[in-house]
Amino acid sequence: MTILYNLFRTPQEDSKKMENIKVTDGQWHVKIGKKWHMRSNFIFSILYEVAHPQDSIYVVDVTTDDGQKGEAFFKAGDLHNPKDFQTALNRTFRIGTLLCHFKQTELLHLVANLASEARKRAQSVTYRRRTIANAGRQDGTSLIFLSPTQILDLTTGSLIHPMDCPLIWLRGDLCQLRGPKLDLARHIQIPTGSLALQHFIEKAEGILNDNIGPAILAWSAMYGLNLYTKWIEELRHFNLPLLFGPPTAGKTLIAQCAAWLTGCSELHIASRCTLAFITSWLTTSSLPFVWDDPTSSDEVSQLAIDLGNGAVRGRANDETRKPLTGCLVTANFDMSAAYKYFSRLFVLKIEKTKHQKKTGDARRLEDAAREASSALPVVLSALNTVTAADVNKEVENLQSVLRMDIRILEGIALPMVLARMVLNAARRYDLMGAVLAYIKDILVPYYQECLTPADQEVTGAENLTLEDSAFADILRVCNLPHEDQVATIVSNSFVAVRADQVKAKKVREQVVKVGGKTNHSVRLRGKPKKCLYLPKKILSSEQWETLASAILKEAPTAHPAPPAEDQMEEGPQLATPATSPKPIAAPTTHPAPPAEDQMEEGPRLATLTTSLKPTAAFIPPTPQTDEEMEVSTPSVPDTSAGVPTCSAKASPCLPFPVRKSNSETETCFKCKRVGSKYLHWIGCDSCGKWYHRKCTNMTNKEYVSLNGDSTWHCVVCKPDS
Known part of the structure; x- marks a missing residue:
């Protein structure tokens, strides 16, 4: 604005120039001599100015001569050429074609006068604003940008009007700035309140039945992902929530409800996406999403390590970008390869229930979850009050039943604390008993089975060999006729059998027990396949020769x-x-x-x-x-x-x-x-x-x-x- 006001020597000259510009029939007209000439088919007023290191941006309210209204914006540099000014407005208005025939001096005088009027009308805080660099929570403030029009204040637990906010979400692809894209935006129901969340939990209790405990923990973890940077700063690490269980157990329904509760759309349920794509979302927005059915446990383990440390790996020539949020993961792959990463994961085991499913239950529950998104401001405001001391107190209670690494205990304790806050906000704290029962009866035994016994067995696996029953199942797979290759011998020291051909759980557990792997990638006919990986040392000489002969389709040959x-x-x-x-x-x-x-x-x-x-x-x-x-x-x-x-x-x-x-x-x-x-x-x-x-x-x-x-x-x- 300093550049614009330098054009005028005195305020009297400023007002004299504006006497030659008037509005007639929704159009700007300029007086030249004794005649008035039309300069545009629209009029506009400046709403506010957006500060930017390179160039200031002006957001204007445009009204065309045929009554079309909308917002648009242009940069200060566009005023030096009326054609650039016209192009900038048309690029962002997108309702009709705007025509501008101003001369450069006329346009500069007009914008300078309109900016002066806007500054007088608005407060200094709301007139000159800053654009946000990422969607979601903004550093140094209590504001969470769900969308350009929905801004959440964690202090009050309510939405604030965009005109009352000192920050603004501008589309980076329109104003050629590095702003967040609109596909990252969320939308929650209005008016806000916790009553819809109470009704949703009541429906979930009847539909999910025995799985209501892990569902509440999963939804609480999803709420907590909005405050990921808070947990990294206070707890110094974070455990990625993961729903694990057999097909048709209800994992996907629980995850979808978690997405609708936080205002997500179908775009924010990523399925079969690459790790690079998931990482790009984590670094451009603090709003969580759902990663449904990843390809392998290796990708999930890598993401858990990066999020647990608060850093995402990249190439040397890339800009340093830290993760701003996490995601809720659903998986039904073999978890044995991820046991050693449980210190970075919060694994929720979902089991099939005996409850008879009814047609339309899932649809009704998802619709209720969308309505319950109105409780997001209230819930996040309550979760923002959780401190590290609250988590440490819950850890002390867990240490009496779980003797494990402190990071595993904190990964379980944080969702428990969040679940208490969520149920309290929904006025359904009576369901906390179902959460504690799930942790005691299912989650704690599962962690003890996966971690403590497995570590001891693998340590002493050097003297163990594969049992005859497990060996017989693997040999049967190798002997069956297959069009594709199902087994191979690697480096004369390992036998690799496709994992999808060996479905018996006892066989997989026996392989892990003796020191083998159940999710190792091996190339079969040039294509990578997940295989059971059996070292030669866990097989007797007779087993090795028999298995090798079966793979080669030949009986053992004596020398x-x-x-x-x-x-x-x-x-x-x-x-x-x-x-x-x-x-x-x-x-x-x-x-x-x-x-x-x-x-x-x-x-x-x-x-x-x-x-x-x-x-x-x-x-x-x-x-x-x-x-x-x-x-x-x-x-x-x-x-x-x-x-x-x-x-x-x-x-x-x-x-x-x-x-x-x-x-x-x-x-x-x-x-x-x-x-x-x-x-x-x-x-x-x-x-x-x-x-x-x-x-x-x-x-x-x-x-x-x-x-x-x-x-x-x-x-x-x-x-x-």
Whole structure:
């Protein structure tokens, strides 16, 4: 405004200039000489000014000549060009087209005079305002911005009018500022009060029945997420609330009601979203939301760690942004992988009830929750009075029944304190008995089962082996016919079986007990799958060999003894994969390979590994051209002269003849797929079976390092270490 007022030398000149501007039929007119000229098809008055470090913003009340009314705003820099001024108003008005034909000096005089009148009408506090950077609670104030029109005051527990607030929510995409987007806004019912919340809890008691205890804790935790920064500042850590239970137990209904109670819309129930998307919401608004059915427990654990520390990880070139709120998570995945993160989680176990569900119950409860959003100002005002001393007192009561880490106890104690405040505000404190009964009968035993016994069992898991019953279930899955790969062997030390194929809870508990994992990511045919991960040390030698044979679809193969010396002169046969016995047509200078029915009469050359020294891993040589493939036949090298050493770039040499890899003949013994001539192949020195390098989990570096002195055995034939 200083720039505008510098245009006028005296107040008398200011008023003289305004005598040449008047309003006629809802339009601005300017007098030039003795005639009046139309300059716009609208009139406007300035409501207030928004301070900004780069440029001041003016919010105006626009009325068109046809009676359309609305708010718009422009920047002070737009006044230097009337066309920019017209564009700014049209970008934010969006009701009709506004036309502006002012000259620059005329526009500057008009705006300066209107700003002076607005300053006289309004108080100094409400005329010059500051724009908010994020939705929700504002630092250093007691205000929570639910939307541009609904502003909550924690001190009074009521809504205040936007015109009486020194802050303003401007859409950043319209005024080219970094303001909060409108999709972050919430809306609660008006008028405010706690009576609707009382009616909602009464309906929930009849519909949820036995799950009313965990539901009240979940709703209280959702209310408390609006004050996330308060808990981080006073308690120094925070536990992410998580609803866990089987399908159809009612988790989603409880979570949806929590969203409606806090004014959320369908946009604020995120399902199957990435962790990066969830993080972007947490750092731009202090208003909580629901994360329904995350992909894996790893993402939830990562989010719990970040929120518990009050910091979100990012790249080095990103702006530092801290989390402003949390979210209510629902999940039905295996929780065993998240046991060690219980100090950052508040897990609410939801069990199926015997109560008969009725059609329309969920709909009626959700509608009641939307109506009960009118109690949000009253509830948040009450929760804002909770202190760290109140939480510490509840922790002392829990320590008598739970001997666990202090962070776990505080994660349970905070929702308990909030639940007392919520029920007191709703005048239903009698339901606190149901909350305490749930904690005593279900939550405490669940925590003790997940944490204390599991820690002791895993510590002593080195001397435990998998029970026969659990092993039988896993072996049955490996033996069943499947179109997709359901199991594999990793690094000759682990067995991975798809977790969705092993659904027995006792089997999963037994795997965790002996030191295995139930939610480990392993690539099966190039795609990551969640698997049961069994170390070799928890299996007996017989179990390992049986399981490996089942995965390879072959019975265990004993190591054959080397044949006698006189048998080696009868004519060696070609070492071919067992699943591809097709002979190759050979030139007349070499004997043709024997027929399939004659292959058992003489020993295979693949079984003579002990008499060929030095031995080498079976790796096909570099592919030749089609003409060379037609006229060349593998021959037995002269073992007396030794095996030549390969160069670093060439494929390792072979100790005895093998066929070139060909898409029509070579088949991997593990995946049963025909490979191309340019794939890496490797054969077992004991049984002679062929494998793709990737099917053996061998890295390319390990493959290249094999030379003429190397040996390799498949999983079945590999001697136990």
